[in-house]
Structures are given as structure tokens and as C-alpha cells.
Amino acid sequence: MxxxxxxxxxxxxxxxxxxxxxxxxxxxxxxxxxxxxxxxKHPGAVAVVAITDEKKLVLVRQFRKPLEKTILEIPAGKLEPGEDPRACAFRELEEETGYQAEEMTPLVSFYTSPGFADEIMHLYVANGLRKGEAQPDQDEFVELVELTLPEAWQRIADGEICDAKTVAAVYYWQLKEIQK
Structure with missing residues (x-):
């Protein structure tokens, strides 16, 4: 030991x-x-950074009971038993937003709260987006929201974007824009 x-x-x-x-x-x-x-103990999850051709971040507005408020988040979801994270990313993006992606590129995997949970989140970047029809789960109520980078920063400042995966996605997008 x-x-x-x-x-x-x-x-x-x-x-x-x-x-x-x-x-x-x-x-x-x-x-x-x-x-x-x-x-x-948690089976793991995926989250997707999806930026449209119009340079807008694809988000969902969703009520989160543990927080007792509605927040904006990047599309995300739990892995099913034995499910490949990349396949889950394609599925969650389409279910929650209607967007389909030609490709999912892995960005990073991280533990969400290692002090008390083993949940690992796999963050992907969606490329080649095509708009479709959302098909959320039966108990999932979400609204599609698309924001520019300045609008996303403002929503962080306002507290509407307040979860780690979405804040990280906005930082990733900012960094990507700086490197262009």
C-alpha cells in the first residue's frame, strides 16, 4: 500500500x-x-461540444432538480451498460437537440466529483452538423438554445451556465477561436 x-x-x-x-x-x-x-457509483456519461456553421454553441435548457433551477448545458447523457462513449455522444446529441454529426472527436475525459463519486465524463467535439428533429427521453424536457461565444460568456456571468462541463466547453471554444 x-x-x-x-x-x-x-x-x-x-x-x-x-x-x-x-x-x-x-x-x-x-x-x-x-x-x-x-x-x-455511476456508469459514466458523455457531453458534446457542438458549434454550428453560424458559430453558435448548441445547448439545452433544462430544469435540474438538485439545483432547483433551470440551467443551460451542452448536450449530455448517461452511458448505457456496455455502450461505447462515442456512440453515446452521437445518440445524446441527436436525442436532445435534433442535430446529427458526421464525426465525434474525443476531447478529454474527466472525473466529475472524485471526492465522492466515480463518474467519468467523456467530452466530445461534434463536427459536420446537420439539423434534425429532437427526440428527448420520455421523462426529459429540454429546449434547444444556440448562443454565440459572447452570449455564452454572458450566460456564465449571469449564472445560467453554471455546470463544469458547459463552462469547460465555452473555455475550449474560446481557446479554439484564439488559436485560429
Missing amino acids: SRLEEKTVKSQTIYEGNIIRVQLDQVILPDGGTSQREIV
């Missing part, structure tokens, strides 16, 4: 839902002490 690792001595599932599982782990700390860790 490295000097920073914790050793799990007992693990118990304390909740199992449709999206997440929560487990309680008993651990031995690096100094020999013991503690408990509450861990959210």
Missing part, C-alpha cells in the same frame, strides 16, 4: 437506484486509523 492509499476492509451497498448506487466503505487510512467513505 502506498503512503497515500486507503485499504477497503468492508463495502456495503446502502442504496441502488436507476442511475446511481451508493456504497459505504470502511477503510484503513495510511496512518493506520479507520474511517468511512460514502461513494456514489
Whole structure:
């Protein structure tokens, strides 16, 4: 065991839902002490940076119950069991926005909240967009929104764009524009 690792001595599932599982782990700390860790197990997700030919970022407006407010986000969704992240990115973009992409280029994968969850998010850039008809899931209510880069920055300042994946997408877009 490295000097920073914790050793799990007992693990118990304390909740199992449709999206997440929560487990309680008993651990031995690096100094020999013991503690408990509450861990959210998640199947992973994808998110898509899609910029139209008119130089607008494709977003969805959606109510988020944990926040008790409606926010703007890039299209995203949970991986199904055994699903390839790239295939999921194509699917989520079309379901939520109606846009189809010719190609999905991987940008980065990151852990969303490693202090308590194992969720990994795969961020893709959609290329060759074609407008189509959105087909959100039955329990998913979203509105398509397209913003220019200055409008996106303003929505960040206003707090309407406030989740990490979407803020990262706007930074990526800004960097891409600077490098042109």
C-alpha cells in the first residue's frame, strides 16, 4: 500500500437506484486509523461540444432538480451498460437537440466529483452538423438554445451556465477561436 492509499476492509451497498448506487466503505487510512467513505457509483456519461456553421454553441435548457433551477448545458447523457462513449455522444446529441454529426472527436475525459463519486465524463467535439428533429427521453424536457461565444460568456456571468462541463466547453471554444 502506498503512503497515500486507503485499504477497503468492508463495502456495503446502502442504496441502488436507476442511475446511481451508493456504497459505504470502511477503510484503513495510511496512518493506520479507520474511517468511512460514502461513494456514489455511476456508469459514466458523455457531453458534446457542438458549434454550428453560424458559430453558435448548441445547448439545452433544462430544469435540474438538485439545483432547483433551470440551467443551460451542452448536450449530455448517461452511458448505457456496455455502450461505447462515442456512440453515446452521437445518440445524446441527436436525442436532445435534433442535430446529427458526421464525426465525434474525443476531447478529454474527466472525473466529475472524485471526492465522492466515480463518474467519468467523456467530452466530445461534434463536427459536420446537420439539423434534425429532437427526440428527448420520455421523462426529459429540454429546449434547444444556440448562443454565440459572447452570449455564452454572458450566460456564465449571469449564472445560467453554471455546470463544469458547459463552462469547460465555452473555455475550449474560446481557446479554439484564439488559436485560429
